[in-house]
Amino acid sequence: MDRYDAIIIGAGHNGLVCAAYLAKNGQRVLVLEAAATAGGLGASREFHPGFRASIAHSVSHFSQAIADDLQLASFGFDPASDPIPTIGLGLDGNHIVIDGTKLLGAGSDDVAAYGRYCKSMHRFADVLKPFWLKTMPRIGSANFADLAAFGNIGLKLRRLGRKDMQEFLRVASLPARDLMDENFENEILKATLSWDGLLGAKMAPRSPNSAVLALLYRLSGEARGAHAIAAGGVNALISSLRGAAEAAGVRLRYNADVARILISESGDGLSATGVELRNGERVEADRVISSADPKTTFVNLVGVQYLDIGFTNRIRRLRCDGYVAKLHLALSELPLFDGLQQPDGRLIIAPDMDAIEFAFDDAKYGESPKNPVMEIVLPSLHDPSVAPDGQHVLSAHVMYVPLKLQGGWTDAARDQMCERTIDIIARYAPRIREQITGQEFLTPADIERQYRVTGGHWHHTEFAVDQMLMMRPTYGAAQYQTPVPGLFLCGAGSHPGGDLVGGAGHNAAQVILG
Amino acid sequence: MNSADPYAGERLKLSPFHPRQRELNIRDAWSAWNGYKFADYYYDAEYEYFCVRNTCGTYDICPMQKYEIRGNDAEAMLNRMVTRDVKKIKVNRVAYCVWCTDEGRMIDDGTIFRLANDRFMLTCGSPCNAWLEKSAFGFDEVQVADITDRLAALSLQGPTSFAVLQAMGLAGTESAKPFDILTLPFHDDTLMVSRTGFTGDLGYELWIKPDLALRLWDELYAAGGDYGIQPYGEAATNMARLEAAFIMPAMEFNEALRTVNFEHDQTPFELNLGWLVDFKKPHFSGRRALLEEKRRGPKYTLTKLDIEGNKPADGSYIYSNRRCTQEVGYVTSAMWSPAVKANIALAMIETKYLQGELWVEIYYEKELRQYSRVVKCTQKQKPFWTPARARATPPPNY
Ligand SMILES: Cc1cc2nc3c(=O)[nH]c(=O)nc-3n(C[C@H](O)[C@H](O)[C@H](O)COP(=O)(O)OP(=O)(O)OC[C@H]3O[C@@H](n4cnc5c(N)ncnc54)[C@H](O)[C@@H]3O)c2cc1C
Numbered sequence: 001m002d003r004y005d006a007i008i009i010g011a012g013h014n015g016l017v018c019a020a021y022l023a024k025n026g027q028r029v030l031v032l033e034a035a036a037t038a039g040g041l042g043a044s045r046e047f048h049p050g051f052r053a054s055i056a057h058s059v060s061h062f063s064q065a066i067a068d069d070l071q072l073a074s075f076g077f078d079p080a081s082d083p084i085p086t087i088g089l090g091l092d093g094n095h096i097v098i099d100g101t102k103l104l105g106a107g108s109d110d111v112a113a114y115g116r117y118c119k120s121m122h123r124f125a126d127v128l129k130p131f132w133l134k135t136m137p138r139i140g141s142a143n144f145a146d147l148a149a150f151g152n153i154g155l156k157l158r159r160l161g162r163k164d165m166q167e168f169l170r171v172a173s174l175p176a177r178d179l180m181d182e183n184f185e186n187e188i189l190k191a192t193l194s195w196d197g198l199l200g201a202k203m204a205p206r207s208p209n210s211a212v213l214a215l216l217y218r219l220s221g222e223a224r225g226a227h228a229i230a231a232g233g234v235n236a237l238i239s240s241l242r243g244a245a246e247a248a249g250v251r252l253r254y255n256a257d258v259a260r261i262l263i264s265e266s267g268d269g270l271s272a273t274g275v276e277l278r279n280g281e282r283v284e285a286d287r288v289i290s291s292a293d294p295k296t297t298f299v300n301l302v303g304v305q306y307l308d309i310g311f312t313n314r315i316r317r318l319r320c321d322g323y324v325a326k327l328h329l330a331l332s333e334l335p336l337f338d339g340l341q342q343p344d345g346r347l348i349i350a351p352d353m354d355a356i357e358f359a360f361d362d363a364k365y366g367e368s369p370k371n372p373v374m375e376i377v378l379p380s381l382h383d384p385s386v387a388p389d390g391q392h393v394l395s396a397h398v399m400y401v402p403l404k405l406q407g408g409w410t411d412a413a414r415d416q417m418c419e420r421t422i423d424i425i426a427r428y429a430p431r432i433r434e435q436i437t438g439q440e441f442l443t444p445a446d447i448e449r450q451y452r453v454t455g456g457h458w459h460h461t462e463f464a465v466d467q468m469l470m471m472r473p474t475y476g477a478a479q480y481q482t483p484v485p486g487l488f489l490c491g492a493g494s495h496p497g498g499d500l501v502g503g504a505g506h507n508a509a510q511v512i513l514g
Numbered sequence: 515m516n517s518a519d520p521y522a523g524e525r526l527k528l529s530p531f532h533p534r535q536r537e538l539n540i541r542d543a544w545s546a547w548n549g550y551k552f553a554d555y556y557y558d559a560e561y562e563y564f565c566v567r568n569t570c571g572t573y574d575i576c577p578m579q580k581y582e583i584r585g586n587d588a589e590a591m592l593n594r595m596v597t598r599d600v601k602k603i604k605v606n607r608v609a610y611c612v613w614c615t616d617e618g619r620m621i622d623d624g625t626i627f628r629l630a631n632d633r634f635m636l637t638c639g640s641p642c643n644a645w646l647e648k649s650a651f652g653f654d655e656v657q658v659a660d661i662t663d664r665l666a667a668l669s670l671q672g673p674t675s676f677a678v679l680q681a682m683g684l685a686g687t688e689s690a691k692p693f694d695i696l697t698l699p700f701h702d703d704t705l706m707v708s709r710t711g712f713t714g715d716l717g718y719e720l721w722i723k724p725d726l727a728l729r730l731w732d733e734l735y736a737a738g739g740d741y742g743i744q745p746y747g748e749a750a751t752n753m754a755r756l757e758a759a760f761i762m763p764a765m766e767f768n769e770a771l772r773t774v775n776f777e778h779d780q781t782p783f784e785l786n787l788g789w790l791v792d793f794k795k796p797h798f799s800g801r802r803a804l805l806e807e808k809r810r811g812p813k814y815t816l817t818k819l820d821i822e823g824n825k826p827a828d829g830s831y832i833y834s835n836r837r838c839t840q841e842v843g844y845v846t847s848a849m850w851s852p853a854v855k856a857n858i859a860l861a862m863i864e865t866k867y868l869q870g871e872l873w874v875e876i877y878y879e880k881e882l883r884q885y886s887r888v889v890k891c892t893q894k895q896k897p898f899w900t901p902a903r904a905r906a907t908p909p910p911n912y
Contacts, residue, residue: 265796267794267796268796269801270797304594304652308799309648310617311616313651316652
């Protein structure tokens with residue numbers, strides 16, 4: 001039997017990043033992926049003959065440092081592509097266009113306010129910047145490196161100066177709604193700017209405490225919050241990671257569904273020694289590194305009998321209900337949105353912050369939203385290979401769609417939600433229905449099943465203050481190590497969280513390599 | 515007027531033995547335990563204590579919490595929860611156990627009865643439904659049921675307890691060793707007898723369906739008339755258990771889940787219960803923390819003290835010298851022990867001071883005046899009261 005230094009569960013982007021780093025440092029690495037291809041939530045697959053789409057559709061802040069380390073450019077991916085504008089769609093064709101620090105379509109007061117807003121938000125975001133590619137200190141640690149990381153935050157805060165520091169602490173805990181109302185007039189602008197603080201979370205503009213922090217956090221990433229779709233899109237990222245990993249000597253196996261993590265028991269305690277696949281095959285390794293979400297990893301793959309009861313309870317209580325559904329449309333031609341030349345940005349449909357709030361209210365109580373809000377992208381504009389020549393793919397993140405629908409997700413309930421979503425798009429792109437040749441709607445429950453992510457959650461587990469930084473996913477497992485010696489985490493459930501960033505995979509590899 | 519009792523929910527529950535106990539509780543000395551009306555004493559605490567030590571007594575343990583844990587994963591679930599190795603408990607045996615938080619702080623102690631390969635009963639002093647629910651999460655085949663109200667239980671303790679069971683005609687009790695469980699026929703039903711108890715002496719606990727409880731009581735008291743049987747309450751129990759050096763919640767230990775202040779709870783090592791922690795077991799909840807605690811040594815150690823004089827040392831501080839300049843611990847329980855004829859106490863003492871002298875400052879009152887006295891303590895390794903009959907099989911038939 002082959003013996004490996006490390007087995008990585010899951011070939012999502014984090015699993016691949018971790019694998020590539022380990023292999024580049026001389027480790028023998030096997031990646032076991034249950035699906036037929038690599039990429040996880042970033043994997044593209046055919047949803048209609050000739051049309052492909054992935055769950056994640058834009059790459060907003062994949063780390064340049066990781067891309068450089070792993071030489072992803074030579075495998076076809078360059079994160080330094082031009083950012084795409086974010087466009088808040090208006091019914092009358094009066095759109096708001098946000099292009100970096102440029103703002104079009106809003107009144108002069110808003111334009112001036114936007115300049116000030118960007119400046120202070122970026123200043124604040126810088127405080128959080130040192131976190132992305134760092135392992136978080138342990139609570140109560142007296143370790144020098146740990147304290148230094150904390151010190152770094154303190155120092156950054158101090159450098160803001162007294163007034164700005166107070167302002168940072170005030171702003172970081174505001175509901176998105178208050179921040180926007182304080183700064184802007186235009187309703188579409190407010191809704192569009194708050195979007196990145198809410199996307200993927202169980203939060204709406206009025207939710208307290210986390211939304212602005214989440215927004216700042218995204219702004220603090222290497223791309224400063226700008227969204228881009230590199231040439232080749234998400235596909236290019238995944239295939240370059242796969243290429244880099246394989247070139248470094250990583251062995252990748254698909255259709256390899258890990259049923260459990262093997263734990264050896266002795267008088268010395270426990271240690272993870274390998275995995276058993278669904279077909280009964282066992283593979284051994286010195287370490288097992290899981291990019292599956294924390295609940296799956298601990299409850300299903302390890303088994304609670306190997307964990308302390310309090311720890312297990314914290315894992316069980318992780319909030320993992322996803323609220324984002326996916327709509328994929330196969331289109332016979334490029335859709336036209338009223339008042340837009342080219343739909344080549346991120347298009348947000350959220351007429352005002354109440355619209356977001358009300359959609360959330362429906363979902364919060366287990367109902368499908370009567371008027372969903374959404375983000376639309378046309379991946380085929382960036383990666384022509386996902387659709388036949390001249391035809392297009394529309395990809396939408398639809399919020400808020402509950403994981404647990406009252407009465408359950410029947411086919412009829414899913415179809416109804418899908419049609420409702422298309423109806424709303426049709427208000428902005430009136431000819432869209434004539435152009436549709438195929439469609440797919442994935443509820444969080446579908447994503448959970450098809451992509452093996454508990455709750456179909458964007459970040460594997462909610463990204464909120466109590467599940468962030470050194471609390472992510474929970475103490476006892478927040479430094480990529482786990483209570484079981486030899487078992488590590490490297491997925492979105494770990495710091496710095498979800499999105500196609502690579503941080504978790506990178507940081508886990510650093511911890512393992514020491 | 516509506517005859518329904520509007521305060522029904524706040525009234526104390528009555529144990530199935532209550533009708534008899536009410537008659538016998540001539541002092542009306544009731545308090546409460548887990549929502550049950552419960553006797554502090556019936557006639558006189560000292561008298562009841564002497565019965566337990568010289569003849570026998572019955573103590574109502576209906577309010578004690580009882581849980582049935584069954585299913586193919588029951589053993590694994592309990593084994594991860596408690597520090598002892600549950601695999602080693604054979605069918606029809608009982609084991610004293612403790613369970614801890616992840617940090618190794620003691621949540622509670624109790625007994626596990628193995629009734630079948632896949633069926634256990636756990637008993638403990640305080641409700642632990644929530645912890646059991648957390649402990650069972652993730653196991654596919656385990657059901658936990660609170661059977662406290664479905665099983666009546668009476669503790670029969672003292673030197674003549676075996677003789678009473680014999681007189682009742684309960685065959686088989688002669689061969690029951692300490693911690694054995696017997697299931698005996700009783701009026702077309704069954705009576706479970708375990709050779710267990712909380713007095714450190716010969717004794718049994720009797721487990722029966724509530725509707726047969728009074729029948730059991732009556733037969734026990736009919737048979738026990740010649741053997742000095744007498745009900746005893748909480749006060750006498752507390753005396754007997756202290757002589758046996760058994761720990762009590764809210765005296766020797768503070769249940770971890772109800773402890774607010776940092777480390778005002780205890781570890782099993784602090785309570786001298788290291789022997790219950792089986793590190794040969796590859797995993798149990800709190801193992802990592804306890805291993806560290808063992809390596810470091812417990813900060814405090816529960817210590818058995820024989821104290822000069824006859825003034826009980828309740829609530830006293832312990833010092834390392836006669837001048838009382840260095841405080842090293844505190845007394846958790848104390849009494850003048852009639853059976854041992856000694857002034858005994860349990861005390862939590864900082865482990866590092868156990869090598870040296872121990873002095874206790876005792877306060878006492880005489881006709882409204884407070885006095886204090888500093889006396890020397892001697893550490894005892896064994897429980898104060900350990901009669902051979904408690905372990906003999908068959909036990910003596912007085
Ligand atoms: C609806 C939705 C839309 C999103 N859109 C975007 C977006 O536009 N931009 C963005 O940056 N981020 C987006 N995200 C977030 C992003 O996709 C995830 O945070 C990110 O993909 C997580 O990467 P990962 O490698 O940690 O985990 P995953 O991508 O989930 O990969 C984990 C892998 O592990 C495998 N696995 C799990 N269990 C087993 C097992 N037992 N045996 C073997 N393999 C197993 C899975 O099959 C999977 O391939 C979106 C998320 C969702 C849910």
